[in-house]
Amino acid sequence: MSAVDIIEIDDPPSRNPAPTRRRLLGGAGREAGALPYLLLIPTGLVLAAVIGYPLVQLVIMSLEKDGSSSKFTGTPFVGFAEYQKVLSDSVFWSSVERTVIFAGANVILSLLFGLGLALLMGRVSKSVKLILTVVLMFVWSVPTTVSTELFRWLFDAQYGVVDYVLGKVGLGSYAQHDWFADPNQGLQVASFIIIWGAIPFLTVTLSAGLAQIPKELLEAAKVDGASAWQAFRNVTYPFLKPLLVIVTTLSVIWDTGVFNQIYILRQTHPEPGYYTLGIYSYVKAFATIYGGDNYSYGAAMAIIMVLLMGVFMVGYIRQLLRIGQEG
Amino acid sequence: MSAVASASASAARPRARRSSAKRRRNTIGWNILGLVLSVLIAFPVYWLLLTSIEPTRYVQSASPNFLPKAFSLSSYTEVFDDPVFRQDLVNSLIITASTVLFSLLVGFFAALALARFRFRGKSLAIIIVMGVQMVPLIALLFPLNDVLAKAGLGDTQLGAIIAYVAFTAPFTVWTLRTFIANVPRELDEAALVDGCTRFQTFYKVILPLTLPGLVATGVFGWIQAWNEFLMANILLTDNSKQTVQLYLVSFGNSPTHGADWGGLMAASTLVSLPVIILFLIFQRWMASGLTAGAVKG
CATH class of the missing domain: 1.10.3720.10 (MetI-like)
Structure with a gap:
C-alpha cells in the first residue's frame, strides 16, 4: 500500500497522461478488444456449469409434474401446478413467517451488537482493543458446524453449563431445562449461534469503516456542542452508510439462508416447528424419511426463494456496479 | 479586556482538566465494558477447549468445573x-x-x-x-x-x-x-x-x-x-x-x-x-x- 502512495507522490504528472502518450499506446490503456472477454472465460465456464445450467434445470423441474423417483426423465410438463401447490401449502407460509421473523431478529440484533462493539473499539485503550480483536478472530475462525455442536453442548439439558449457571443464580426452573422441546426456544439458541458467529465480521468491518472518518469532523462537532448522539447521527452515520448498506444486505442474505445452525442443532432431523424456508425446502427435496424426494415441489419453492432474495439484492448490486464502473 | 480574557482562561483551564479527568474515567468504564464483553464472547471457545481436555468423569458432572481440575488427552487420542x-x-x-x-x-x-x-x-x-x-x-x-x-x-x-x-x-x-x-x-x-x-x-x-x-x-x-x-x-x-x-x-x-x-x-x-x-x-x-x-x- 505504501509503495502505491510513494509512486503517486513522486510522479504527479502521470495522473493526467498527455494525449500523445495515450495515442502512443494505441488506446490499449482501456479498450483491448477481445482480451477482457478471454480473461473472463474460465470464471464464466465454472459459473455456467455449477450455477447457470443447474438454475435452468431448476426452472424446468419446477414446471414438471412431481416425478418422485423418476426425477428428470419422462415427467410431463405441468406448468405452474407445483407453484400453486407451494402457494396453497400452509406449512410453506408458516415457514415464510418463521423465516422473516427469525432472520429479521438476527439481522437487527447482530448489526446492533456489531456496531456497538465497533464503536466501543474506538473508545477503549490499546491493550483492551487488542484483547477484543484476538477474541473476535478466534470466534470468527470457528466453523458453523463446530459452533453449533458447541452451543448444543452449552445448552445441553443434562450437563450443560447454561442450565447450571441459570440454576445457580436462582432461576431454579432452568436447572435441567430442555431448550429444544419448544421450537421457539430452540430457535433462540440458534439465534445465539448466528449472532455470536456474525459479530466478528460485522465488528471488524464496521470499525475499519469508523477508522476512516476524519477525526477533525468529530472534534468540530464536539466543539460546536453536539451531544454524542447528534455527533453519531450527523457525522458518523452518513460516513458509515454505504458500508452499512453492504453489511446489512450480506446479513440479510446469510440470515435468510441459514441452514447449518438449525439442521445440526436438531441433529439433522429438524421438527416442523423448526422449519425455515431453507430447512423446509431441503426436507421436501432430500429427506426421504419425511416422505420427501419431491424435487419439483422443492424446485418451485427454491425459485420463490430466489425471487424473494432478489428484492433485497437490487440495492446491493447497484452499489457494486457503481464501484465497478469507476475502475 | 485582558482581565476578562485571563479570567475566562483560568475558568477554562480547570474545566479542561476536569473534562480530561472525566474522559479518563470514561475510558476506564469503556475498558471494563470491553473486558467483560471479551470474556462473554470468548467463553464458548474456552468451554470448547476445557471440555476437550478434561477426563470424562469431570465432563459428565452435575456441577461443572470452571477451571481445569485434571488434564487428559484421551478425547483427542x-x-x-x-x-x-x-x-x-x-x-x-x-x-x-x-x-x-x-x-x-x-x-x-x-x-x-x-x-x-x-x-x-x-x-x-x-x-x-x-x-x-x-x-x-x-x-x-x-x-x-x-x-x-x-x-x-x-x-x-x-x-x-x-x-x-x-x-x-x-x-x-x-x-x-x-x-x-x-x-x-x-x-x-x-x-x-x-x-x-x-x-x-x-x-x-x-x-x-x-x-x-x-x-x-x-x-x-x-x-x-x-x-x-x-x-x-x-x-x-x-x-x-x-x-x-x-x-x-x-x-x-x-x-x-x-x-x-x-x-x-x-x-x-x-x-x-x-x-x-x-x-x-x-x-x-x-x-x-x-x-x-x-x-x-
Whole structure:
C-alpha cells in the first residue's frame, strides 16, 4: 500500500497522461478488444456449469409434474401446478413467517451488537482493543458446524453449563431445562449461534469503516456542542452508510439462508416447528424419511426463494456496479 | 479586556482538566465494558477447549468445573485413533487446497478484466459474478447434484472442488479486483511503453504488487472451503470421500457417541485448528484485505 502512495507522490504528472502518450499506446490503456472477454472465460465456464445450467434445470423441474423417483426423465410438463401447490401449502407460509421473523431478529440484533462493539473499539485503550480483536478472530475462525455442536453442548439439558449457571443464580426452573422441546426456544439458541458467529465480521468491518472518518469532523462537532448522539447521527452515520448498506444486505442474505445452525442443532432431523424456508425446502427435496424426494415441489419453492432474495439484492448490486464502473 | 480574557482562561483551564479527568474515567468504564464483553464472547471457545481436555468423569458432572481440575488427552487420542477421521482430514486438505489454488487462478483473470478494462457487457459480467451470492445454495443443490452426476463427477472430490470454486468466485473476484484497481495504471502503461506485452505486464507488474491481496483472498477462500458443510453433505455421500465437517456432524449424531461431549469437543477443536492457525498468522493481512474489499471499493 505504501509503495502505491510513494509512486503517486513522486510522479504527479502521470495522473493526467498527455494525449500523445495515450495515442502512443494505441488506446490499449482501456479498450483491448477481445482480451477482457478471454480473461473472463474460465470464471464464466465454472459459473455456467455449477450455477447457470443447474438454475435452468431448476426452472424446468419446477414446471414438471412431481416425478418422485423418476426425477428428470419422462415427467410431463405441468406448468405452474407445483407453484400453486407451494402457494396453497400452509406449512410453506408458516415457514415464510418463521423465516422473516427469525432472520429479521438476527439481522437487527447482530448489526446492533456489531456496531456497538465497533464503536466501543474506538473508545477503549490499546491493550483492551487488542484483547477484543484476538477474541473476535478466534470466534470468527470457528466453523458453523463446530459452533453449533458447541452451543448444543452449552445448552445441553443434562450437563450443560447454561442450565447450571441459570440454576445457580436462582432461576431454579432452568436447572435441567430442555431448550429444544419448544421450537421457539430452540430457535433462540440458534439465534445465539448466528449472532455470536456474525459479530466478528460485522465488528471488524464496521470499525475499519469508523477508522476512516476524519477525526477533525468529530472534534468540530464536539466543539460546536453536539451531544454524542447528534455527533453519531450527523457525522458518523452518513460516513458509515454505504458500508452499512453492504453489511446489512450480506446479513440479510446469510440470515435468510441459514441452514447449518438449525439442521445440526436438531441433529439433522429438524421438527416442523423448526422449519425455515431453507430447512423446509431441503426436507421436501432430500429427506426421504419425511416422505420427501419431491424435487419439483422443492424446485418451485427454491425459485420463490430466489425471487424473494432478489428484492433485497437490487440495492446491493447497484452499489457494486457503481464501484465497478469507476475502475 | 485582558482581565476578562485571563479570567475566562483560568475558568477554562480547570474545566479542561476536569473534562480530561472525566474522559479518563470514561475510558476506564469503556475498558471494563470491553473486558467483560471479551470474556462473554470468548467463553464458548474456552468451554470448547476445557471440555476437550478434561477426563470424562469431570465432563459428565452435575456441577461443572470452571477451571481445569485434571488434564487428559484421551478425547483427542480417541478421535485420532479413528481411521475415518484421518481419512476425512486428508480429504478436507485435498479439497480445500485445490479449491484455493484453482479459484485464485481463475479469479485473478476475471478480476483483471474487471479492474483494468472497459468493455461492452461489463455491468452484466459484474451482475452475473456477484449475483451468485444471491442464489440460495439449498435451491441449487438438487439440480447441481444431478448435473455433476451426469458429467461423471457425482460423489467425487473433483466435483466438490468445482462446486466450491464457483461459490467462492464472487468473493475472490471482487476482492482481487479491488487489489488490482489499487495498483496505479501508470505502472502498466510504463511497462507497455518499455516493450512488455500485455501478459508480461500482468505477471511482471500486477501480480507481484497484488501478492498480499492474493494471500488474503486465498486465506478467506481456504476458510470458506474448509468450513463448508451443506454442499459436502449432499455431494459427497461415500464414506471414504467425506470431509471433516461431515465427520464432526455424524460424530455428534451417532448413538455410540451419545453423551461423549469430550470426544465431540476434541473433534471440534481439531476441525477448527487449521482455520484458527491461519487466522492468527494472517490477521493483519486479512483486516487490510477486508477493508480493501468493503470500504474503499
